[in-house]
Amino acid sequence: MVAVFNKDLLSWYLITLKLRETLESGNPSSSSNPANRSIEYSQQQQEQKLQHDPTESLQVVIKENGENFREEPNSPLSEWEISIKEKLEQARQDDVASSWSKISIYRIPHYLRDSSGDDKAYAPQIVSIGPYHHGKRRVRQMERHKWRSLDHVLKRTKHDMRLYLNSMKEMEERARSCYEGPISLSSNEFAEMLVLDGCFVLELFRGAVEGFQQLGYSRNDPVFAMRGSMHSIQRDMIMLENQLPLFVLDILLGIQLGNPDMKGLVASLALRFFDPLMPTDEPLTKSDRNKLESSLGSSATATFDPLSHHGGLHCLEVFRRSLLRTGPQPAPRIWIKRRSNGNRVADKRRQQLIHCVTELTEAGIKFNKRKTDRFWDIKFKDGILRIPRLLIHDGTKSLFLNLIAFEQCHLDCSSEITSYVIFMDNLINSPEDVGYLHYRGIIEHWLGSDAEVADLFNRLCQEVVFDINNSYLSPLSEAVNRYYNHRWNTWCASLRHKYFSNPWAIISLVAAVVLLLLTLAQTYYTIYGYYRPASS
Structure with missing residues (x-):
């Protein structure tokens, strides 16, 4: 059985086979025939070509009976x-199903990062927490301060470093499963990162409540003091890609305080630390703060945590739930549920919840500030839209973008923040809309101009997948739109705008009405006297 590799070689093989049979039969002239030598030379060329380019082979097998097969x-x-x-x-x-369900700390999708036009809103600029930005050049300067914080912890607790490393080694597989995609750090490097970043985060949390001097830091410390850089550190630490699993922080704090089973205190510390980023006036009440401080001063045996019964994934998720505490419970309309069976894909063409401020005011809708610290709690009744006050500063954009990204990425997360931001984006189309809301006390901002605020909201939800029917503001928006579409309300609003906008317009209107009445009276008596003249 001989293998032949292509059609040309097969032809040469048959010719050679015939010549060989002739030679074996005793024909001496066959070997001296120039044609035969030419055939043998061509066969050698084919074999050399085959050796140089074996990819053209077909590997056809010739059997003795002449049959062939692949x-x-x-x-x-x-x-x-x-x-x-x-x-x-x-x-x-x-593609292991269980691995996807454990992820809670996501990488920002490219479509969200590119649409925002601001990579700094997602990438830390001062301090990296976790593996995603670990070791990058722009955050290396903070590494020496992390080691200082770890040294303070070891001196204060008199613990051996191996106690922390071993505890993180035991949690390594569980911690890695919280992150999206493979982590390039080795087992030892990953455990070291968890200990170093975790202790640094806890020192900042505790210092914000107890005071950094109580933890052994100098009042002139460049990091562990309430200086101007603390706001930038807070903004970095609330980013989605810059998180540690909350159970890691719970374990590290439990070791420091001598109570390994303690849970919940880290969530309260995080809320206190991130308090300046809250877009509300009074996010954490004074009584709550007093309870938190007392729990730290009593060996942490009776901790206070308003979110402890919910558990927690990481600091951003805890911060989000604190914003929405006793918050909205969106329920899709029944006919939408029945029609879609829960498999509906959001339509990017239908994200308009409501008209802008200018159009709504022209239709007679009024705007008032609602006195509540729950910025998302918007009400509408009798043509009046009551919106809580919203504080906007230079960290608001990054905060909202990361909250929206988490709602977009996490399957078990609802979309309250996204719904609110899209609602405000619909309201604000121009600097004039921002100026009116500022005049009504609804928006307070520390940016350069009203145009920057309008641009901020107009960029927040680009490329965001959002289902208008799952928004908790959908019923309110429908009520506003019904009021807006009623022509009588538009006519009344136009009348008020043209003739009751200032006292002089009102006086002119009253004078015109009186003049019209006098003219009608004069006309009436003139006609009446013509048909019924006075008797002489």
Whole structure:
């Protein structure tokens, strides 16, 4: 059985086979024939070509009876085939259903990062927490301060470093599963990162409540003091890509305070630390703060945590739930549920909840400030839209973008923040809309101009997937739109705008009405006297 590799070679093989049979039969002239030597030379050329380019082979097997069939190649796999097999094996590992459900700290999707036009809103500029930005050049300067914080912890608690490292080693697999995609850090590097970043975060949290001097830091410390850089650190630490799992912080704080089973205190410390980022006036009441401080001063045996019964994923998720505490419970309309069976994909063409401020005021809708610290709690009744006060500063954009990104990425997360931001985006189309809301006390901002605020809201939800029917503000928006579409309300609003906008307009209107009445009276008596003249 002989293997032949292509049609040309097969022809030469048959000719050679015939010549060989002639030679074996004793014909001496066959070997001296120039044609035969030419055939043998061509056969050698074909064999050399085959050796240089084996990819053209067909591997046809010739049997003694003249039949042929294809045979599977026996050559080893090529690098290309090996690469494909490796990719398939990696895909099988990535497709484990349980691994996706454990992820809670996500990388920002490219469509959100590109649409915002501001990478600084998602990437830390001063301090990195977690593996995503670990070791990057712009955050290396903070590393020495992290080691200082760890040294303070070890001196204050008189613990051995191995106690913290071993505890993180035990949690390594669980901690890695919280992050999206493979982490390039080795086992030792990952455990070291958890201990170093976790202790740094806890020192900042505790210092914000107890005071940094109580923890052993100098009042002139460049980081562990309430200086101007603290706001930038807070903004970095609330980013989605810059998080540690909350259970890691719970374990580290439990070791420091001598209570390994303690849970919940870290969430309260985080709320106190991130308090300046709240877009409300009084996010944490004075009594809550007093309870929190007393819990820290009593060996943390009776901790106070308003969110402890909910658990927690990381600091951003805890911060979000604190914003929405006793918050809205959006329920899609029944006919939408029945029609979609829960498998509806959001339509990007239907994200207009409401008209802008200018159009609504022209339709007679009034805007008032609602006195509550729950900025999302908007009400509408009798043509009056009551909106709580919203504080906007230079960290508001990054805060909202990361909250929206978390709602977009996490499957078990509702979309209250996204609904609110889209609602405000619909209201604000121009600097004039911002100026009116500022005049009504609804928006207070520390930015350069009203145009910057309008641009901020107009950019927040670009490329965001949002279902208008799942918004908790959808019923309110429908009520506002019904009022807006009623022509009588528009006519009344136009009358008030033109003739009752100032006292002089009112006086002119009253004078015109009186003049009209006098003219009608004069006309009436003139006609009456004509048909019924006075008797002489």
